[in-house]
Amino acid sequence: MPTCQTVINIIERLAPKKLALQWDNVGLMVGDYSAKVDRILVALTVTPGVMNYAIGRKVDMIISHHPFIFKPLKSIRKDLLSGKMIYDAVKNDIVVYSAHTNLDVASGGVNDLLARCLELEGVEVLETTGEEPLKKIVVFVPRGYEDAVRDAMGNAGAGHIGNYSHCTFNAAGIGTFKPLEKAKPFIGEVGQLERVEEVRIETIAPESLVKKIVSAMLKAHPYEEVAYDVYPVENKGGVFGLGRIGYLKSPLTLGDLCEIIKQKLKVNSLRVIGSLTKKVSKVAVCGGAGGDLVLKAAFLGADVYITGDVKYHEAEEARTVGMALIDAGHYSTEKLILNFLADHLKKELSALGEDVSVEVYDEGEPFVIV
Structure with a gap:
């Protein structure tokens, strides 16, 4: 069973909190990051109807588009609407998370x-x-392994330029290193200076994907200690x-x-x-x-x-x-996000091997035209 943090990570890869406008309030509203999540409810707004449905369905986590808590609270009173819903969430161990303008702004939102x-x-x-900062990633790979490392980085999101993906520059050279006493070198012997034919692979990546790309690169790289650099560039990244x-x-x-x-x-x-x-x-x-x-x-x-x-x-x-x-x-102009977000969560959780119930609660248009 995944934790609340695992679910939040999925949402924030789609719509990072940093994309939210300054006046907005997004993120975990009520609950515990370590809470276990078996049932999720997706809604536009947390209303008494949504909360009562969640309680009846034994939901562990409500994900709303509109912030559950928007204006600063001076008190939490059970006799007031907002206070009662907070009480209900805490009493029934329901985590509440909201993704608002970050989900409006996000690509695919x-x-x-x-x-x-x-x-x-x-x-x-x-x-x-806003604009996504870009980073240049450079890694040095022994000849014969450059394709595997290059593909791993590209598949993780590196090298996107316009309508092209997997863009890299590759240059051959000689790498030198001396394995020390506790080393377990892939190439060479402890205590001896090695000269190895290597390929310098350089590519560009959005800042938000750097950790993912580096992780993929390290897994594909044969060396025990990988030489790589990450540094900023002045190129303009994607616009949000x-x-x-x-x-x-x-x-x-x-x-x-x-x-x-x-x-x-x-x-x-x-x-x-x-x-x-x-x-x-x-x-x-x-x-x-x-x-x-x-x-x-x-x-x-x-x-x-x-x-x-x-x-x-x-x-x-x-x-x-x-x-x-x-x-x-x-x-009507926001309701499209409900099924999309629910389907996205199901797909990502399933990829992690997690069997979690994800439901949409759509209260419909509040107005009636007469």
């Missing part, structure tokens, strides 16, 4: 899922919030941020796009700014509440911006700059 659902092409980040912007496969009228959105997101109604006969091609999206990115979407040339929780003045901004705007709702 909420916004990428929304863009993928709408089949956008040439997708880029709408509002950049809120929202996405891309293109429809072919231009549509705003009205036709609205019908597609209703079908794909399974919503009955939309709030729309703009003429329904207007042709649109370049589309910006942001899951949840993305009204503050209206002008950014317009600046980048979006014909239409799709998000949720749009306020009156944000709608006026869209109308003023002549960009179409579709408010598909906070819930």
Whole structure:
């Protein structure tokens, strides 16, 4: 049975906490990193309904998108809603973990899922919030073993440049070393200076993958003590941020796009700014509440911006700059993450040999249109 920490590691490889916006609160909200986890419940928000369901199902861990604890607490009172849910979690040994803006920003997270659902092409980040630092990894390998080490590093994520993977540079040279008394050399004899034909392999990697790549490299390398270097480079790494912007496969009228959105997101109604006969091609999206990115979407040339929780003045901004705007709702533009995250956890836990129940609790859209 895995620990809470094991599950968190899986989530944070997908959506590292460092990607969260400064004002956000993400991570372990209630519980113990060492707690054993047999049943997991995934939900958008921890509500009394979610908590009661978790208790009834004997869930060990709730993973929510919206922070279980967002604003600083001055007290934890059982007679108040938030306090009672904290009491219930502690009393029933339920760990609560939240991944919010880090999961919005992450590659493959909420916004990428929304863009993928709408089949956008040439997708880029709408509002950049950070950049992945890059590292150069250099290792020296005895001739004859370079392919195994190179493949291990590439398979672990090294050498990605644009649309290419496993990119390396290789140079032959002579390595020297003298095994000391307690050494168990792969090549050579204790006390004798060895000169060995070696290959210098150098490659580039995102900082977040360096430990994984080095670990794979060490396992594939035949030497007892491996000579390798890791150092920073000035190259720009992958960009992270809120929202996405891309293109429809072919231009549509705003009205036709609205019908597609209703079908794909399974919503009955939309709030729309703009003429329904207007042709649109370049589309910006942001899951949840993305009204503050209206002008950014317009600046980048979006014909239409799709998000949720749009306020009156944000709608006026869209109308003023002549960009179409579709408010598909906070819930509907984020709910895609539920099944995706549950499936991701099942896959990763199964790969670790762990048989854990992962369930989705979808309370649905809170609003009723009358």
